[in-house]
Amino acid sequence: MTAKERLAIPPQEMPQQDALARARNMEEVALGYTAEMAKKESSRCLNCPAKPCVEGCPVKINIPGFLQAASEGDFKKALSIIRESSLLPAVCGRVCPQERQCQKFCTVGKMFKDVGKAVAIGRVERFCADNVEPEPALKAAPTGKRVAVIGSGPASITCAADCARAGHAVTMFEAFHKPGGVLVYGIPEFRLPKRIVDKEVEGLKALGVEIVTDFVVGKTRKLADMKKEFDAIFVGTGAGLPKFMDIEGENLIGVFSANEYLTRANLMKAYLEDKAATPFWHGSKVAVLGGGNVAMDAARMALRLGAKEVHLIYRRSEKEMPARIEEVHHAKEEGVIFHTLENAKRILGDEKGRVRAIECLKYELGEPDASGRRSPVAIAGSEFEFPVDTVIVAVGSGANPLIAATTPEIEVDRKGHVLVDAATGMTKMDGVFAGGDIVLGAATVILAMGEGRVAAEGINKYLSK
Amino acid sequence: MTKILEKSQLSANVFRMKLEAPLIASERKAGQFIILRTNADWGERIPLTIADADSQKGTIDIIFQTVGVSTKELSLLNAGDHIADLVGPLGKPTRITNYSDAGSGKKGWVVVVGGGIGVAPAHPIAQAFKAAGNRVTAIMGARTKELVIMEEEMRRATDEVVIVTDDGSYGRKGLVTEPLKEFCSLAQKPDEVVIVGPPIMMKFAALTTKPYGVKTIASLNSIMIDGTGMCGGCRVSVGGKTKFVCVDGPEFDAHEVDFDNFIMRLGTFKQEEIDHKCRSGLFD
Numbered sequence: 213m214t215a216k217e218r219l220a221i222p223p224q225e226m227p228q229q230d231a232l233a234r235a236r237n238m239e240e241v242a243l244g245y246t247a248e249m250a251k252k253e254s255s256r257c258l259n260c261p262a263k264p265c266v267e268g269c270p271v272k273i274n275i276p277g278f279l280q281a282a283s284e285g286d287f288k289k290a291l292s293i294i295r296e297s298s299l300l301p302a303v304c305g306r307v308c309p310q311e312r313q314c315q316k317f318c319t320v321g322k323m324f325k326d327v328g329k330a331v332a333i334g335r336v337e338r339f340c341a342d343n344v345e346p347e348p349a350l351k352a353a354p355t356g357k358r359v360a361v362i363g364s365g366p367a368s369i370t371c372a373a374d375c376a377r378a379g380h381a382v383t384m385f386e387a388f389h390k391p392g393g394v395l396v397y398g399i400p401e402f403r404l405p406k407r408i409v410d411k412e413v414e415g416l417k418a419l420g421v422e423i424v425t426d427f428v429v430g431k432t433r434k435l436a437d438m439k440k441e442f443d444a445i446f447v448g449t450g451a452g453l454p455k456f457m458d459i460e461g462e463n464l465i466g467v468f469s470a471n472e473y474l475t476r477a478n479l480m481k482a483y484l485e486d487k488a489a490t491p492f493w494h495g496s497k498v499a500v501l502g503g504g505n506v507a508m509d510a511a512r513m514a515l516r517l518g519a520k521e522v523h524l525i526y527r528r529s530e531k532e533m534p535a536r537i538e539e540v541h542h543a544k545e546e547g548v549i550f551h552t553l554e555n556a557k558r559i560l561g562d563e564k565g566r567v568r569a570i571e572c573l574k575y576e577l578g579e580p581d582a583s584g585r586r587s588p589v590a591i592a593g594s595e596f597e598f599p600v601d602t603v604i605v606a607v608g609s610g611a612n613p614l615i616a617a618t619t620p621e622i623e624v625d626r627k628g629h630v631l632v633d634a635a636t637g638m639t640k641m642d643g644v645f646a647g648g649d650i651v652l653g654a655a656t657v658i659l660a661m662g663e664g665r666v667a668a669e670g671i672n673k674y675l676s677k
Numbered sequence: 678m679t680k681i682l683e684k685s686q687l688s689a690n691v692f693r694m695k696l697e698a699p700l701i702a703s704e705r706k707a708g709q710f711i712i713l714r715t716n717a718d719w720g721e722r723i724p725l726t727i728a729d730a731d732s733q734k735g736t737i738d739i740i741f742q743t744v745g746v747s748t749k750e751l752s753l754l755n756a757g758d759h760i761a762d763l764v765g766p767l768g769k770p771t772r773i774t775n776y777s778d779a780g781s782g783k784k785g786w787v788v789v790v791g792g793g794i795g796v797a798p799a800h801p802i803a804q805a806f807k808a809a810g811n812r813v814t815a816i817m818g819a820r821t822k823e824l825v826i827m828e829e830e831m832r833r834a835t836d837e838v839v840i841v842t843d844d845g846s847y848g849r850k851g852l853v854t855e856p857l858k859e860f861c862s863l864a865q866k867p868d869e870v871v872i873v874g875p876p877i878m879m880k881f882a883a884l885t886t887k888p889y890g891v892k893t894i895a896s897l898n899s900i901m902i903d904g905t906g907m908c909g910g911c912r913v914s915v916g917g918k919t920k921f922v923c924v925d926g927p928e929f930d931a932h933e934v935d936f937d938n939f940i941m942r943l944g945t946f947k948q949e950e951i952d953h954k955c956r957s958g959l960f961d
Binding site: 425432454487 | 908945956
């Protein structure tokens with residue numbers, strides 16, 4: 213096939229549930245490619261010599277290699293190429309911000325001057341992961357060394373798998389009653405079905421990883437005590453401390469962190485009212501504060517939990533929104549009302565302390581700030597209010613403080629993020645490694661996975677000494 | 678899975694259970710709590726206080742009142758049954774100070790106030806202050822005689838016990854704030870007061886001690902999911918700042934806690950809980 217012929221293939225649209233129907237159910241929104249679509253989409257790759265997509269991938273997947281195999285219909289080979297670099301393709305194919313990573317640099321997208329027309333690398337990745345059983349992982353002979361992995365999110369899953377493959381006896385500790393971390397409590401079913409996370413967890417068990425739930429390291433056992441039992445420890449406890457805005461009315465009834473709102477629905481399945489014992493809040497007019505993936509998840513969840521109106525309030529413009537572009541599109545299609553260049557000033561309550569309205573200020577964009585994004589500036593006197601009964605705060609998460617607070621040997625920065633050696637992932641405490649959001653701050657699944665990999669390599673080297 | 682070793686009923690709606698929990702039993706300190714789920718598939722995570730623990734035998738005791746579906750389900754389990762999930766110990770331990778003055782020989786004096794089943798978490802706190810070298814007085818309040826719990830254990834853990842009931846059926850007739858006020862009015866005031874119980878009682882106990890400038894700590898039991906700082910559902914305003922009961926607490930300076938907001942927030946899911954009780958068929 214010539215480059216011209218490849219460029220003539222239309223981008224394959226992702227089949228998805230009807231917007232209005234799906235806004236009222238929990239089923240996955242994007243239904244996945246057919247084999248024919250996956251082949252066609254992969255054939256759009258020009259196999260250009262510079263491979264800019266690989267540079268854009270945080271874990272440097274051989275993207276043209278797997279697309280080539282997929283275009284030939286050899287999805288098994290495609291998956292094995294992906295799995296050389298990524299352990300969680302079914303997850304990353306769904307939740308990576310591809311338009312800011314691999315697809316951002318794709319030559320095809322550049323030729324069309326539209327990142328939306330880049331090869332849909334993530335969708336092909338997802339197809340391969342969903343439709344091919346991976347080869348059973350090879351496992352080295354037992355080393356007799358014990359590794360504790362604390363947390364069970366993406367960084368921890370990756371680290372546990374790589375350490376188990378190296379022959380170490382791995383025990384994973386999770387504070388909740390169910391493993392999976394943010395993949396289970398944070399990301400909703402309609403974006404990441406829990407059967408996919410369960411499958412990854414089953415994969416770990418098949419590798420011999422022992423999973424202990426209901427165990428809070430720092431509380432049930434101090435890290436220093438665990439050091440006596442384990443030869444190495446990985447800390448992947450994530451960004452689990454919700455930030456609030458520190459505005460008037462934030463402790464009224466009907467104001468929730470996105471973490472709480474989503475955990476009730478995702479982990480506790482509160483929406484299945486006939487079965488689940490955990491209650492959820494029946495909001496009718498909902499305001500969601502923030503513009504990231506978590507804000508989109510919360511806004512779309514509110515629709516699914518029966519809200520009549522959902523307003524998403526973000527102080528910059530849509531261009532600066534940190535959410536994946538697909539999630540923004542999906543949220544709009546489903547009927548979430550976007551208020552950009554606005555920000556909550558205070559939340560107003562009734563005589564019973566319940567939310568009755570939100571007061572916002574209008575904003576304009578000023579000079580770029582430290583993050584490189586144009587900073588929002590409030591317009592004086594632009595206050596206005598509208599009635600809501602629910603406010604969900606989704607303005608980010610800080611580092612989970614439990615381990616740092618009980619382990620003085622681990623050094624953290626001003627914000628509580630654990631400091632590690634970039635090459636090995638080791639903290640200032642000998643034999644204790646860390647990775648994922650507890651190091652990076654709230655980031656992405658793939659970056660967390662990459663960190664888990666680096667730390668596992670660090671652990672494996674440390675233990676071979 | 679956690680095994681229930683013993684169960685007893687203390688009053689119509691109050692139960693005590695001994696649970697097999699060696700890790701928690703050896704690590705827990707006064708003031709900390711646990712979270713449990715009775716049902717592996719659909720259970721709710723409920724925070725409960727620890728009434729007692731035996732690190733040698735590896736057991737902890739919990740005391741709970743059946744207020745909603747989850748505590749009702751828990752109350753239907755018996756010795757030999759298992760609880761799906763148990764996690765802890767959570768929260769910061771009580772800050773234990775020995776107020777005794779070695780020079781003058783004056784003993785420190787700590788008053789621990791427990792209202793209703795708040796006596797359960799007050800018990801280990803009293804034990805710890807006593808073990809540190811203080812004289813400890815317990816004020817135990819209940820609506821009526823039948824609802825007075827852990828009296829013998831509290832007597833063993835302290836130097837003096839004052840019991841008050843709303844209806845006068847046992848001990849003094851009145852509210853815990855009355856003996857508390859008398860203690861604070863003495864020339865030798867208590868060095869510290871710790872209050873655990875119904876929120877409204879804690880609010881008024883805090884108002885009672887405030888004019889006397891007696892250091893007062895309240896142990897809060899708010900709505901929470903994870904108990905590790907992740908959901909923020911338990912947040913409370915302390916001295917104008919938002920704090921998380923699960924990781925910053927559960928104990929705070931009672932004079933700084935915004936009890937009105939705390940009480941209001943406890944009612945967040947009131948309607949949902951009523952509906953759930955109706956659906957469950959477990960309540961009349």
